[in-house]
Amino acid sequence: MSGKTFTFTVDGIEVTATPGQTIIQACDAAGVYIPRLCHHPDLEPSGHCRVCTCKINGRPASSCTMPAAAGMVVESDTPELNADRRTLIEMLFVEGNHFCPTCEQSGNCELQALGYLLGMTGPTLPYLWPQRELDATHPDIFIDRNRCVLCSRCIRASRTVDGKSVFGFEGRGIHVRLNVDGAHLDETTIAAADKAVHVCPVGCIVIKRTGYRTPYGHRTYDDAPIGSDIEARRAGRKK
Ligand code: SF4
Ligand code: SF4
Ligand code: FES
Numbered sequence: 001m002s003g004k005t006f007t008f009t010v011d012g013i014e015v016t017a018t019p020g021q022t023i024i025q026a027c028d029a030a031g032v033y034i035p036r037l038c039h040h041p042d043l044e045p046s047g048h049c050r051v052c053t054c055k056i057n058g059r060p061a062s063s064c065t066m067p068a069a070a071g072m073v074v075e076s077d078t079p080e081l082n083a084d085r086r087t088l089i090e091m092l093f094v095e096g097n098h099f100c101p102t103c104e105q106s107g108n109c110e111l112q113a114l115g116y117l118l119g120m121t122g123p124t125l126p127y128l129w130p131q132r133e134l135d136a137t138h139p140d141i142f143i144d145r146n147r148c149v150l151c152s153r154c155i156r157a158s159r160t161v162d163g164k165s166v167f168g169f170e171g172r173g174i175h176v177r178l179n180v181d182g183a184h185l186d187e188t189t190i191a192a193a194d195k196a197v198h199v200c201p202v203g204c205i206v207i208k209r210t211g212y213r214t215p216y217g218h219r220t221y222d223d224a225p226i227g228s229d230i231e232a233r234r235a236g237r238k239k
Contacts, residue, residue: 008072009072011075013234024052024063027230030234032234035051038201047064055075063076091125097129104203108214109203111201132177141197142185145178147203147204149202153199155168161196166194167179178204
């Protein structure tokens with residue numbers, strides 16, 4: 001082992017990390033999946049969703065923003081933490097308008113896949129049925145804000161990868177919504193090739209004429225639960 005690496009444990013599994021890695025980055029490389037929603041491997045972390053919260057040396061913290069450190073003891077896959085994650089996911093479902101059976105993203109959607117992974121069944125929270133805008137003005141892209149989970153991936157990608165700052169949030173609290181830097185999407189500089197268009201974890205930003213190219217039943221999470229690709233990197237994994 002290189003002198004620059006160090007180890008810590010996650011649910012009793014030893015993980016090797018390098019200086020500068022966050023807990024989730026080290027775990028991904030080691031094949032230990034920690035549920036997450038706002039984290040994207042190509043973007044800087046934001047800590048928006050709290051789905052990746054773990055107990056780190058006994059205290060809760062988001063694993064996508066917390067740097068890994070030698071000797072850390074991380075708990076992730078516990079009934080308590082998974083119940084908290086399930087509640088967070090359910091809150092995102094009821095505060096938007098999600099009609100999975102007719103959604104272009106069904107089967108490719110990280111929110112839906114997390115609901116399945118975490119055992120979300122019937123709703124235990126009241127639906128809010130908000131009124132949210134669609135924007136189909138752009139020739140290649142549309143936005144359905146009913147499905148937005150306010151993860152900020154598109155904002156970060158547009159700013160740091162595309163160099164455009166097309167997206168932002170406006171409003172406060174329950175009224176926060178995704179905004180674009182024009183009255184409508186067709187007044188912005190966005191293009192279908194932009195990174196911001198390809199990082200949405202749900203079906204909010206969609207490229208037109210592509211939504212149903214892959215039939216239901218043959219999509220990313222139809223065959224294996226979310227996180228399976230990461231877990232598959234670990235030799236001798238338990239799951
Ligand atoms: S964005 Fe995801 S959770 Fe929402 S309706 Fe579409 S598939 Fe369902
Ligand atoms: S549009 Fe998609 S990527 Fe952007 S904040 Fe909403 S859910 Fe996240
Ligand atoms: S994935 Fe860490 S806070 Fe969202």
